[in-house]
Amino acid sequence: MREVDLSRPPHSVPLATSLGGLESAPAPPPRGPLARAGVHALALLTVAVTLGYLGWRLAFTINWAGWWLSVPLFVLEAHLGLRMIVTIVELWDTDTVDPPEPLSPLAPPGLKVAVLIATYDEGPEVLLPTVTAALGLGPEHETWILDDGHRPQVRAMAAALGAHYLTRPDNTHAKAGNINHALGVIDADLVAILDADHVPEPDFLTHTLGYFEDPTVALVQTPQEFYNRDSFIHSGGDGFHEEQFFHRVIMPGKNRCNAAFWCGTNAVLRVAALNYVGGVSTSTITEDMHTTLRLHKAGWRTVHHNEVLARGLAPRNFAEFQTQRWRWGAGAMQSVAMENPLVSSGLTPGQRIMYLGSALSWFDSWRTLGFHILPALVLLTGVSPLTVPFGQLLATLAVVHLLHMSTSRVMSRGRLRLRSTLLFEVLKMPANISSSLIYLRPRKLSFQVTPKGRTGSGRKRHSVPMVIKALIVGDVVAWAWATATMAGLTPITYPGPVPALAGVAWLLVNLTFLALAAERIHDSAFGSERRAGHRVALEVPARLAWTDGHAGGGHNVSVTVADVSLAGAGLVAAPSSPLPGVGSEVILTVFLGPVPVTLRGILRKDAEGRAPGERSLGVEFSSGQWRDLSRLANALFRAGLTSSLVPVAA
Secondary structure, three states: OOOOOOOOOOOOOOOOOOOOOHHHOOOOOOOOHHHHHHHHHHHHHHHHHHHHHHHHHHHHHEOHHHHHHHHHHHHHHHHHHHHHHHHHHHOOOOOOOOOOOOOOOOOOOOOOEEEEEEEOOOOHHHHHHHHHHHHOOOOOOEEEEEEOOOOHHHHHHHHHHOOEEEOOOOOOOHHHHHHHHHHOOOOOOEEEEEEOOOEEOOOOOOOOHHHHHOOOEEEEEOOOEEOOOOOOOEOOOOOOEOOHHHHHHHHHHHHOOOOOOOOOOOEEEEHHHHHHOOOOOOOOOOHHHHHHHHHHHOOOEEEEOOOOOEEEOOOOOHHHHHHHHHHHHHHHHHHHHHOOOOOOOOOOHHHHHHHHHHHHHOOHHHHHHHHHHHHHHHHHHOOOOEOOOHHHHHHHHHHHHHHHHHHHHHHOOOOOOHHHHHHHHHHHHHHHHHHHHHHOOOOOOOOOOOOOOOOOOOOOOOOOOHHHHHHHHHHHHHHHHHHHHHOOOOOOOOOOHHHHHHHHHHHHHHHHHHHHHHHHHHOHHHOOOOOOOOOEEEEEEEEEEEEOOOOOOEEEEEEEEEEEOOOEEEEEEOOOOOOOOOOOEEEEEEOOOOOOEEEEEEEEEEEEOOOOOOEEEEEEEOOOOHHHHHHHHHHHHHOOOHHHEOOOOO
């Protein structure tokens, strides 16, 4: 163990220049006129080739004798082509991720600002960093905790920190009802909406309020980013996650057509605009998108400010991921069924196209399901869905898909990754297929909160959905059948060995991504979260003090913090250090930042450390230390450490 010298002034954690990952990477430089013309030419070529390919497929390749395979395959390809064309329209001018400059760093004169933090069952360790950061924002504003959980400890937290606390008699309409109730109580012209886990950066308000100098602006939305980089949706070690393409590329594209929509958190809204459309929508379970649709129909402007100004907790396991995606999809289907953007009055043509793209995206999983089923059916039946020579088909497909991938890569500025995209197409499939059916039978749905904080007492593995299991079994059976058929052991025959091998190759690619999806779902690393707080792994000096109950019986020992959260800390002590017994009350002083943070707690663990000659200690912080915990939260989040605020092993 490294000795800590407390005779000298304690050092602080070095400030990080960025939180790491793609979300903090420098924006790609704007393209020159010639490069922009080249990208647009490539996009137009892709549109032309896509339409030409679909026309050729329909006119010359359909095997009408096997229409039950041929027609579904063409429909799937047509959906893929339409989605590609709509995406090209969305990304036409997303040349750079630089956000537009707000008109002023302050709110327009005379407009009052309030920050609203809606919460239901998130624990204090999740909520407190958000409240602390919100209270520290400039310019002058009020911070309100809207607690639908009716919790005395949250009320006490608000009182101790100086935030306003608001609850209501019932929880009608969930989050939407919570916000609407607050709008009838508070005195504000602009409201910043934060989910309980989304911690705002110091510039959150100063970089967004200036847009409201334009009296037609109803909403300013910023991207969603996440500090738990070991979440279910993250992949790789550079902070990349599955939602970045939407928030950093698709949303700026929608912004060009005044079609960016509210994503529930990290946004500022004009109260007068909300009142104009009857408040936050309570008709669907995605109040954010539906409210934005009503704002656009009424002629209000929305802005997507493409700069990360808040970070929250991404889904940590498949159950949370599926709950969240199902709610988003079902709410989107409710909105489309209730107010079809293609025919609703008040929308511009550009807005209609952008909403069409959002609606079509929820049906992508049906296409994914079809592309997984078809090769197995072809191999099991021996029926070919096409009537053209295999070589001609292969060459045509190669050209079309190469154009699609190249155009997507160029227009997304590197924020679209093929392997991750294909994997998450499988992972999203169960929730998206189920939620998309809401469009066919719209009905009243209950709002489901995505769990945050502790979700179990142990690392419980999640089960693989039946649809993925069935596809895996079907692919294995089809693979075995194809092998037997090519050996002459079944009553069917294939048109030739090359098409048969191509079908097997397609099936094996599908099987690979199904297996990767099943492995990710069942991985113990994405099991139930047993910790109440998310811990930062770091190494800073600390002092552990306690008393034995006698006069002059105070003791203290130098230790090193190994990890810390708002619920407790893991410590490392030398083997010769005198220590209190497990269960003793202790006082821990952590030298994190320029001012030490002192917290009371209980020693819960004293065990042999991982390295020889070390003792591993665990301290659970006592409840009610709101101001001290707030100082700790502020030090952790403001010191540029949120990218490493992740759970660690016990």
